[in-house]
Amino acid sequence: MASQKAWAVVAGVGPGTGASVARRFAKNYAVALLARKPANFEPIVNEINAAGGKAIGISTDTSDGKSVKAAFEQLQKEMGGASLAAAIYNVGGRFVRKPFLELTDEEFESGxxxxxxxxxxxxxxxxxxxxxxTNAEYPPTLIFTSATAAMKGSALCASFAAGKFAMRAVAQSLxxxxxxxxxxxxxxxxxxxxxxERTKEYKFDHPEAKIKPEAIADSYWYLHTQPRTCFTNEIDIRPAVEKW
Amino acid sequence: MASQKAWAVVAGVGPGTGASVARRFAKNYAVALLARKPANFEPIVNEINAAGGKAIGISTDTSDGKSVKAAFEQLQKEMGGASLAAAIYNVGGRFVRKPFLELTDEEFESGxxxxxxxxxxxxxxxxxxxxxxTNAEYPPTLIFTSATAAMKGSALCASFAAGKFAMRAVAQSLxxxxxxxxxxxxxxxxxxxxxxERTKEYKFDHPEAKIKPEAIADSYWYLHTQPRTCFTNEIDIRPAVEKW
Amino acid sequence: MASQKAWAVVAGVGPGTGASVARRFAKNYAVALLARKPANFEPIVNEINAAGGKAIGISTDTSDGKSVKAAFEQLQKEMGGASLAAAIYNVGGRFVRKPFLELTDEEFESGxxxxxxxxxxxxxxxxxxxxxxTNAEYPPTLIFTSATAAMKGSALCASFAAGKFAMRAVAQSLxxxxxxxxxxxxxxxxxxxxxxERTKEYKFDHPEAKIKPEAIADSYWYLHTQPRTCFTNEIDIRPAVEKW
Amino acid sequence: MASQKAWAVVAGVGPGTGASVARRFAKNYAVALLARKPANFEPIVNEINAAGGKAIGISTDTSDGKSVKAAFEQLQKEMGGASLAAAIYNVGGRFVRKPFLELTDEEFESGxxxxxxxxxxxxxxxxxxxxxxTNAEYPPTLIFTSATAAMKGSALCASFAAGKFAMRAVAQSLxxxxxxxxxxxxxxxxxxxxxxERTKEYKFDHPEAKIKPEAIADSYWYLHTQPRTCFTNEIDIRPAVEKW
Incomplete structure (x- = not known):
């Protein structure tokens, strides 16, 4: 049963993890979905609203402080006096993989x-x-979607790894x-x-070699429900057959 | 509602995490509780059976291969043809904190x-x-209860840290x-x-400075339910107010 | 005895590690010292030249691609056909320590x-x-001066930690x-x-609680001399009495 | 030129790192070389003594407290009033690589x-x-030769990884x-x-794909010379071409 009193906000909504997280949190909260392009959030906004949930989309470029400020002014109007229960930062950006000396300034900076x-x-x-x-049923939660690149700087991946390492630093500090x-x-x-859909081209021998975004969403929901005496601050998630 | 078809086994059952894990898994499975001293598992075995669950206790010294072998022979008789759904290794051993040069062989070895x-x-x-x-509703699960000492070898804690580091190595390899x-x-x-009860003497300023064992048990249960496309292999758990 | 054939370049030269590294590498190489303000490199440039070594200073803002490009055009003219033996990136930037919600965009970005x-x-x-x-006596070397903040995101240090984590990612990838x-x-x-001089105000109980920059410089020189069969890619350096 | 006043002791001396470390430290110190089998230390003891250095070998099983005690009683007699400048623990033990369920107790325990x-x-x-x-020219030094297995528990390597993780815990604590x-x-x-000699069978494409033990010894010597204001507590060493 969804309480319409509280909201969750998800930044970085496309067809994968973001949409699944939105669907999962929409079971309990109104959800605000942020993405640069409306085309990215519109299908899931419509789907949630059609299913009896409450969702809005706000076009936002999170790398631009003004855009984020405007988005949250709009969101707070929508929220009225309601509270924010959870925030998921799911923006990954471009994954640039190329020789370091061929990286443009813009490519390096993108991470x-x-x-x-x-x-x-x-x-x-x-x-x-x-x-x-902080007095809500579940402690208010801020989750960052990160990647293995936060733990290891691989060859040809300096831009993405620099970004994900930095994200991990921010998450730890917060x-x-x-x-x-x-x-x-x-x-x-x-x-x-x-x-x-986009990763259908990646073929693996094993039928369960890819991560289901619904399962990630379920893990995020579980993390949100952890009580204050039992917070998980770092978690890894991978397919059973993944090499690591 | 507990299915009597599958079992969970918990090694290292006392009044804390082990008992809470036993209670939680006993909601779905028959549980076998292992501890050196029957006094450690008897109260919780009785409690679970009285509440309509199914529990047995087996006196076991996990550091002794023969004792473990005997325990599992007994357990398999009890299980009949039933399957094992989950295994939690919650044995911590002594926490020896003293100057390295004062450690006896036995103290160092205990970790x-x-x-x-x-x-x-x-x-x-x-x-x-x-x-x-592996075809069960939830993938069969083996969880090791570890500690911060698995990540950092502090002064005066060589024995415990050596043990927990080694446990982490085994967990990763498995x-x-x-x-x-x-x-x-x-x-x-x-x-x-x-x-x-035993940690009541540790006083903290904050009322929620200690970890509730029920919350750990709940996290362990959640981990058990993760599907094969979304396994968490390492998780940290701490009170919101913990310094780390 | 300095060989005038090869050069070393040090970015981030002030009175501490940068100056000591410059002095140490100037024993074997001509050195180019980069800093935003000439006042930062001039004393050590003069000192090295007066002592019979060869040093030049180039005013450079490493965060500005054009400034770096101009600096290396100038440097390559100075070098003539000589080779580059070592490069040390010693720019630390501002250390901003304040509550996350009080950070300005500019302060966060500075890391x-x-x-x-x-x-x-x-x-x-x-x-x-x-x-x-790569056929030189010592393999050509690129060293990044980093900090504990590359390993742990502490409270109130999001900006600096994000920068140092990112630096570690780049170093690993390279x-x-x-x-x-x-x-x-x-x-x-x-x-x-x-x-x-600047850290004289930080008083410690122990007379050797601070790191001597000459000792860091000596470690950097040693790292430079490691042969190709024995590269160290990560090293920690701290006073014997440091807590960590 | 070896000073006969101070000693270094190296445990785990065979034809590789141990022998090279012994040779390097024998340039400055008298050296005591420990190994289970005299055949392992005799050639290098003879070589060092023939070259004008001073070396003794003591048959020791470091996993046996009594054996270690006896070895150091003998060593201290040899040392007379001389001091101990450095100790290198280079015992690696067996590297057992096999499916976990096939490991014997003895094999697992060997790590x-x-x-x-x-x-x-x-x-x-x-x-x-x-x-x-602690008033010697170089701070007294204790170095543990470890491996990548101290950082990552790979499949089929539970025994070795458990041992090396534990070694890292002990090193950090000390x-x-x-x-x-x-x-x-x-x-x-x-x-x-x-x-x-023993690894000649391992063929790599690159001529410098293996680590020269002399280069490790040189790094160990350098670490020994670091002053108290600049201690390195963890270092990695690998060939330039190694994947990691």
Missing amino acids: WEANGRGAFHFSQAVLPLLLKN AREFGPKGVHVVHAIIDGVIDI | WEANGRGAFHFSQAVLPLLLKN AREFGPKGVHVVHAIIDGVIDI | WEANGRGAFHFSQAVLPLLLKN AREFGPKGVHVVHAIIDGVIDI | WEANGRGAFHFSQAVLPLLLKN AREFGPKGVHVVHAIIDGVIDI
């Missing part, structure tokens, strides 16, 4: 824009709202600053290929 | 006995049973060998003081 | 500018030169891409307060 | 015996001697307890195949 700067703007927008909600204030911050290391 | 050797014997006993059960075979192996880093 | 973007520009400039010099091509890349975790 | 228990006995024997020598007392403790991650 930071999505995973560092964007995480910063989003966190500064949601944390004041989450801090107001967990330590805001945990004692009642906000649950999680760095989620998604280690594997997500099973969506 | 290994509980966390290395014991984990080995238990894993060798449960894995063949878990491997038979996750990589048996994950592709359908068994879910988890290293759970419990970072904080468990809130039980 | 990345110095440690991410600056490391990128510097690396793109030096790697083509280092790659030409070590993996360019190691097999003969370039030695090192991430050096300096864990402690450097013993310089 | 601990060499890397955990042996490191304990050796450390308890050398630390009291090292602590007497570094934190004895660093402030002036003893330099190092965990050295040797990541690659050592280039010795």
